[in-house]
Amino acid sequence: MEWRIVPARERAGGLLCVWKASIFSLEECVPGEGFLWLRGKWKEVDSVIVNVYSLYVLGEKRKLRENLRELRRRYVDLPWCLVGDFNSVRRVEERRGIRGEDVSGASEMEEFNGFIDAMELDDIPAVGRKFTWTRPNGKASSRLDRFLVSYPWSLTWPECAQYVLQRDVSNHCPLVLKCSHVDWGPKPFKTRNCWLLDPSFGEFVSSSWSNLSIKGWGAFVFKEKLKLLKHELKQWNKEKVGDLDRKCKELVKSINVLDLKAEEGGSN
Known part of the structure; x- marks a missing residue:
């Protein structure tokens, strides 16, 4: 970049x-x-x-x-x-x-x-x-x-x-x-900054990765373990941080409901 x-x-x-x-x-x-x-x-x-x-x-x-x-x-x-x-x-x-x-x-x-x-x-x-x-x-x-x-x-x-x-x-x-439809490929693997502030995060990732057992050639094993780790992290995030995605979506929805109401001439 x-x-x-x-x-x-x-x-x-x-x-x-x-x-x-x-x-x-x-x-x-x-x-x-x-x-x-x-x-x-x-x-x-x-x-x-x-x-x-x-x-x-x-x-x-x-x-x-x-x-x-x-x-x-x-x-x-x-x-x-x-x-x-x-x-x-x-x-x-x-x-x-x-x-x-x-x-x-x-x-x-x-x-x-x-x-x-x-x-x-x-x-x-x-x-x-x-x-x-x-x-x-x-x-x-x-x-x-x-x-x-x-x-x-x-x-x-x-x-x-x-x-x-x-x-x-x-x-x-x-x-x-x-200008046209573009296929950007699979969504990237994401992390949240708040995860890195949790002292237990590093240990959780290390132990989860070690416990995942996948057989096959190197690149395939790496890809599949990332997919499984993503699932483990979602569950860990809900338990440790809460469902931030849901909370953010609810706030954004509320903001835009008010905006649309205002555009139509209603009161806020």
Whole structure:
């Protein structure tokens, strides 16, 4: 794995891009105020990916957009993908429960739409949740986060759609860009950090592994013992830690029930 960052300004604005070196080969990186610009070979296609975090202040937004327009002019023919929190909406329907004085008005929406047009980008279809950000008290929501892609990107990876997923402890929903179904193979073997804090964990794993008896060639034995150990760890986790997965799912479900109720105009 490889990565690049833009440090946060106090508690806001930090950006992180992480990728597999076998899939994306970085050739140029431009970190800036509110963006992390990457150019490289994405599955052998020379392309540009930009991670964006726009501050709330209109002057900062304009500075960010001008910097991105300048970079766009240098690489106009490449496939482009901008993703992140633009801190702007494109139309009135993309916000709920926010008073006029709390957001930029129609003129800023026009500026944001003008920026998208000048960059020659498309706001591709969104699937899932209507809003991507919710105020902590649940009384306001907006669609601040999105993917924007260029025409060459759509030609290279057609039928792209952005999926707005359910949020959990964050006030922003995660977004995923999908172009086609991809089989990522078997799920990885997972551990929890809290297990490593338990003094009995190491001894339990060692004794469980020693007591597992599988016959066959080396790789087969290793794979089957991991499968059995996974089952043992699930039982150990329930006894020692409790069913964290169930608790997390219940909390996420409760959060999203409230979000959906708020989207439909109900009270929280």
